[in-house]
Amino acid sequence: MAGVAVSALVVGTFAAPIPALAQVLPDAENADADAVVLDPVVVQGAPAPVSAAKTTTTTTTTRRTIDDKLVDSIADLGRSEEAGVTFNRRTNSLNVRGLEGSRVLTTIDGVRVPYLNDATRGATGGGSSFDFDTLSALDLTRGTAPLAGSGALGGVLALRTLDPEDLLLGGRRIGGLTKNGYDSVDRSWFTSNAAAMRSGDTLVLVQGGYRGGQEFDSMGDRDVLGAARTAPNPSDTKQGNLLAKLHQYVEGGHRFGLVGEIYDRNEDIDGRTTQTATGNYRGSQYFTGEELARRKAALTYDFDAPERGTGWIDEASATLYYQEVERHTTVDAYRSTSVIGPFTRDNSYEEGTYGFNGSASGDYALGATRHRITVGTELRSGTSTQYSAGEDGCPAGPPYPRVFTACNNLHTNQADTPKVDSRAIGFYAQDEVALLDERLRITPGLRFDWYEEKPELTPEYEGSAAFDGSLPASSGDHALSPKLLAEYDLLPELTAYAQWGMGFRAPTAGELYSRFGAVGTYLRVGNEDLDPETSRGFDVGLRAGNADLGGQLNVFHTRYRDFIDTVTLAPPGGEYPQGGITGYRNIPDAEIAGVEVGGHVRFLEGWQARASLAYAQGRNLTDDTYLDSASPLTALFGLGYERRDWGSEVTAKLAARRDKVDEGFVAPGYGVLDVTAWYAPERLPGFKLAGGIFNILDKTYYDAVNVPDSRTQPTLYYSEPGRSFKLNVTYQF
Numbered sequence: 001m002a003g004v005a006v007s008a009l010v011v012g013t014f015a016a017p018i019p020a021l022a023q024v025l026p027d028a029e030n031a032d033a034d035a036v037v038l039d040p041v042v043v044q045g046a047p048a049p050v051s052a053a054k055t056t057t058t059t060t061t062t063r064r065t066i067d068d069k070l071v072d073s074i075a076d077l078g079r080s081e082e083a084g085v086t087f088n089r090r091t092n093s094l095n096v097r098g099l100e101g102s103r104v105l106t107t108i109d110g111v112r113v114p115y116l117n118d119a120t121r122g123a124t125g126g127g128s129s130f131d132f133d134t135l136s137a138l139d140l141t142r143g144t145a146p147l148a149g150s151g152a153l154g155g156v157l158a159l160r161t162l163d164p165e166d167l168l169l170g171g172r173r174i175g176g177l178t179k180n181g182y183d184s185v186d187r188s189w190f191t192s193n194a195a196a197m198r199s200g201d202t203l204v205l206v207q208g209g210y211r212g213g214q215e216f217d218s219m220g221d222r223d224v225l226g227a228a229r230t231a232p233n234p235s236d237t238k239q240g241n242l243l244a245k246l247h248q249y250v251e252g253g254h255r256f257g258l259v260g261e262i263y264d265r266n267e268d269i270d271g272r273t274t275q276t277a278t279g280n281y282r283g284s285q286y287f288t289g290e291e292l293a294r295r296k297a298a299l300t301y302d303f304d305a306p307e308r309g310t311g312w313i314d315e316a317s318a319t320l321y322y323q324e325v326e327r328h329t330t331v332d333a334y335r336s337t338s339v340i341g342p343f344t345r346d347n348s349y350e351e352g353t354y355g356f357n358g359s360a361s362g363d364y365a366l367g368a369t370r371h372r373i374t375v376g377t378e379l380r381s382g383t384s385t386q387y388s389a390g391e392d393g394c395p396a397g398p399p400y401p402r403v404f405t406a407c408n409n410l411h412t413n414q415a416d417t418p419k420v421d422s423r424a425i426g427f428y429a430q431d432e433v434a435l436l437d438e439r440l441r442i443t444p445g446l447r448f449d450w451y452e453e454k455p456e457l458t459p460e461y462e463g464s465a466a467f468d469g470s471l472p473a474s475s476g477d478h479a480l481s482p483k484l485l486a487e488y489d490l491l492p493e494l495t496a497y498a499q500w501g502m503g504f505r506a507p508t509a510g511e512l513y514s515r516f517g518a519v520g521t522y523l524r525v526g527n528e529d530l531d532p533e534t535s536r537g538f539d540v541g542l543r544a545g546n547a548d549l550g551g552q553l554n555v556f557h558t559r560y561r562d563f564i565d566t567v568t569l570a571p572p573g574g575e576y577p578q579g580g581i582t583g584y585r586n587i588p589d590a591e592i593a594g595v596e597v598g599g600h601v602r603f604l605e606g607w608q609a610r611a612s613l614a615y616a617q618g619r620n621l622t623d624d625t626y627l628d629s630a631s632p633l634t635a636l637f638g639l640g641y642e643r644r645d646w647g648s649e650v651t652a653k654l655a656a657r658r659d660k661v662d663e664g665f666v667a668p669g670y671g672v673l674d675v676t677a678w679y680a681p682e683r684l685p686g687f688k689l690a691g692g693i694f695n696i697l698d699k700t701y702y703d704a705v706n707v708p709d710s711r712t713q714p715t716l717y718y719s720e721p722g723r724s725f726k727l728n729v730t731y732q733f
Contacts (some may be wrong), residue, residue, distance in 0.1 A: 191715075225275045255302040257299070271286040383419065610640075611635065
């Protein structure tokens with residue numbers, strides 16, 4: 001923790017000498033206390049944390065868009081706002097430019113949320129452990145974000161949660177926000193409620209939410225047991241969250257904060273695709289579950305200079321935090337033919353992290369040039385643990401009696417991965433240099449990262465059926481991630497840009513150290529010698545216009561070195577006759593290239609149109625195969641009309657056939673039509689009603705990344721929902 005103290009001292013030392021000027025807090029005495037702001041989309045007061053992830057390919061979705069377009073999930077974001085972006089429900093991961101999982105970084109208020117990857121039991125996910133109703137805005141960066149650190153190869157989803165300032169605009173001392181709704185796609189209803197108050201220079205926010213629903217719908221309707229089933233497995237889902245913030249303003253532009261977050265999501269699934277009439281698992285004898293929990297406590301500091309250019313620093317932010325993310329996959333079943341009796345499993349993966357993030361920026365003039373310098377650090381120390389608990393009818397062994405031969409494949413009450421202590425240190429700096437009356441801007445940047453993963457022997461790991469008597473070696477490395485961005489204003493509202501940058505991703509604990517199986521069956525092993533994945537890529541494009549008329553064209557190409565992939569190390573036979581030995585290796589060379597286009601226009605009075613297109617194609621250049629995780633060519637078109645108190649938009653999502661795959665699903669092309677509308681009557685300030693009908697034409701279609709390469713059910717089982725609707729009611733006071 002010495003590094004934490006040093007970094008905190010650096011931020012405090014730079015900020016302290018700045019003269020005490022006008023306080024940042026909105027003037028409660030002079031503001032109109034009766035003013036009501038219907039759509040609080042900009043946080044007043046101290047700035048959001050200085051972002052090192054933002055690039056020319058970053059887009060922002062505001063709270064108003066989230067409410068008006070009924071964006072309640074990452075999947076909704078890709079459906080209505082971001083072409084080429086999707087959520088993989090199998091891996092619980094955001095997919096951007098054909099990359100997902102631990103290759104896409106998610107942050108909440110600047111703190112990274114780990115992607116948990118239990119390589120042996122399937123408890124994957126974690127990056128989606130948040131409620132959209134806690135957000136004030138989100139930034140999505142496509143492609144490598146060099147200064148964001150490990151995991152930012154495919155992109156960065158940077159989430160910003162509600163602040164008390166969001167509800168206390170207009171000089172209010174007490175404010176509230178309630179949002180309630182229903183979604184027919186999973187028959188879920190939700191409520192989210194927030195309250196804030198101000199006492200002098202102290203502001204407090206408390207927000208809580210709950211959502212309860214059932215299985216995610218599809219076009220499959222064959223409700224039978226086993227391999228012929230096309231209807232979704234029945235499920236019940238419960239999600240809850242609690243967010244609390246306290247902000248204390250100090251004269252001179254300083255804000256100190258205390259944050260606490262709790263998030264829980266539980267899903268119970270009736271596994272009818274596994275049940276059969278005469279097999280091992282009969283009807284109502286096989287249930288699974290998924291549980292995801294996240295906890296965070298943080299101390300924060302923000303600084304916004306009342307007058308720019310009067311001190312060393314104009315903006316600064318720092319966060320000292322502890323975060324814990326835990327995921328469970330469970331089985332509650334009864335076996336009827338083999339190892340007869342109750343069968344339960346609770347496969348857990350947990351990661352707890354202490355960390356510190358700090359950044360500062362300042363504007364300086366040097367001759368005819370203007371400089372905006374940003375420096376920052378990220379320090380983390382964490383521990384990850386994996387464990388499988390359960391019970392079954394197996395006797396003590398091995399060896400097992402012949403009647404219990406199946407027990408050779410049933411391993412539980414053991415850890416398949418040792419306890420792993422991890423440490424990471426990152427430092428970054430960039431300088432935006434403005435030349436030629438600020439028409440030309442050149443921004444060089446550099447980030448240094450060092451990490452170490454250190455396994456620790458535990459009785460749970462020693463008791464594993466696959467334990468070979470030794471502890472794997474520690475893994476560590478360092479990386480330099482430079483970037484160079486050039487922007488030139490060809491015209492006042494037309495800018496050309498080009499960015500080159502590098503990124504990296506450290507191997508996960510599961511990829512390094514997992515070990516599962518037993519002699520006589522099969523073996524899955526990690527690889528302690530894995531190198532981190534690295535990328536080198538460029539984005540080149542044009543952006544033009546303003547809020548009334550504008551657009552952007554971006555072309556990208558990225559090469560990846562040491563891509564981590566699963567391979568067969570030994571075919572079935574010998575000591576492992578069932579499945580041989582599988583493990584991880586580094587693929588020397590891969591690439592992803594594509595194009596992204598977007599535009600919007602306001603015309604006549606109240607009318608607006610928008611369009612976006614995204615295409616990416618990935619190849620494993622070492623094996624000369626396609627990367628199956630890439631989405632097909634996708635386009636979004638929207639036509640809307642808006643007045644002061646109501647608005648509506650018709651949106652069409654089009655996707656081309658995806659046939660450039662190696663072993664992946666060849667997804668047919670499709671077109672889906674949605675309509676959304678909102679109403680905010682002037683006679684009832686703060687009230688808003690929003691609704692939408694999705695897939696109006698009840699089209700059968702497939703999101704390519706949601707269909708597994710190996711399918712155990714008929715294709716229709718993996719289809720997307722048919723016609724559905726949402727209804728949300730919001731009231732702010």
